[in-house]
Amino acid sequence: MSTTITKQRVTLGRVRPIVAPSVAKANFLALGAELEACTAAGCEWLHCSVQDGVFVPKVSFGAPVVAAARKACPDTVIDVKLGCIDPENRVAEFAAAGADAISFHPEATKQPAAVAQRIRDAGVAPGIVLNPGTAVASVAPLLDMVDIAVVMLVSPGHGGPKYTEQAVEKVKALRALRPDLHISVDGGVNEKIAPELLRAGANVLVAGGAIFKADDKKAVVAELIRNAPHKRGNDIQAADDHSGPAGSASAFEDDACPDA
Numbered sequence: 001m002s003t004t005i006t007k008q009r010v011t012l013g014r015v016r017p018i019v020a021p022s023v024a025k026a027n028f029l030a031l032g033a034e035l036e037a038c039t040a041a042g043c044e045w046l047h048c049s050v051q052d053g054v055f056v057p058k059v060s061f062g063a064p065v066v067a068a069a070r071k072a073c074p075d076t077v078i079d080v081k082l083g084c085i086d087p088e089n090r091v092a093e094f095a096a097a098g099a100d101a102i103s104f105h106p107e108a109t110k111q112p113a114a115v116a117q118r119i120r121d122a123g124v125a126p127g128i129v130l131n132p133g134t135a136v137a138s139v140a141p142l143l144d145m146v147d148i149a150v151v152m153l154v155s156p157g158h159g160g161p162k163y164t165e166q167a168v169e170k171v172k173a174l175r176a177l178r179p180d181l182h183i184s185v186d187g188g189v190n191e192k193i194a195p196e197l198l199r200a201g202a203n204v205l206v207a208g209g210a211i212f213k214a215d216d217k218k219a220v221v222a223e224l225i226r227n228a229p230h231k232r233g234n235d236i237q238a239a240d241d242h243s244g245p246a247g248s249a250s251a252f253e254d255d256a257c258p259d260a
């Protein structure tokens with residue numbers, strides 16, 4: 001299992017709650033100001049959902065927008081999710097654009113382990129994305145090769161139902177397998193379902209509409225992680241239940257939190 005620092009901004013170990021606005025939902029006419037407002041509100045990561053119109057039916061944006069986000073927010077983690085066929089062909093481009101993390105769909109490539117290694121060799125933290133139809137068992141052999149698992153609550157680009165309960169079960173299973181992993185949840189995440197996802201063991205909340213539609217982004221960020229199990233006095237049982245070997249502590253830090 002990798003326990004080293006992959007790149008300065010994405011580290012492994014005792015995880016903490018992080019809010020990652022999904023840049024695709026920003027107002028592109030005011031992108032710099034929108035992203036700066038997110039970081040000022042306490043968002044430590046920015047989530048860039050790249051969709052190629054093939055693996056994901058919609059087209060979102062590419063490396064120039066990622067580079068713009070990097071420029072607007074030089075100290076923020078730029079977390080790229082490649083909704084692209086053959087992600088191996090995109091790694092160099094997004095690493096050069098300034099990505100700190102690149103996640104990909106295992107189904108989008110014939111050689112997922114090689115893609116994870118290519119991302120790491122580029123100095124970027126690798127991650128895998130689990131669509132609603134992707135089982136944890138099917139990605140288990142890859143888990144030791146990545147620093148992030150993104151659990152989708154929706155089918156990217158398709159709309160349709162939100163698979164919250166299935167996502168909660170996947171998060172619990174992933175947390176049991178990798179106590180130090182960044183486990184991200186994505187797709188319709190809001191203040192109502194965030195507590196359940198955090199209790200299950202997720203620590204990165206990707207939120208698009210919830211953040212970008214809000215006038216008071218700081219209040220939304222605070223509300224999203226208000227019941228995070230890392231906070232003293234809150235119920236940390238669920239996180240402890242999935243924190244790895246017997247006797248190990250909760251995966252959640254006690255006191256590192258954007259609004260603490």
Ligand SMILES: O=C(CO)[C@@H](O)[C@H](O)COP(=O)(O)O
Nearest residue numbers: 022049156157188207208209
């Ligand atoms: O890439 C995707 C979905 O395909 C996500 O990153 C969404 O764009 C998140 O936005 P909300 O569903 O939270 O509004």
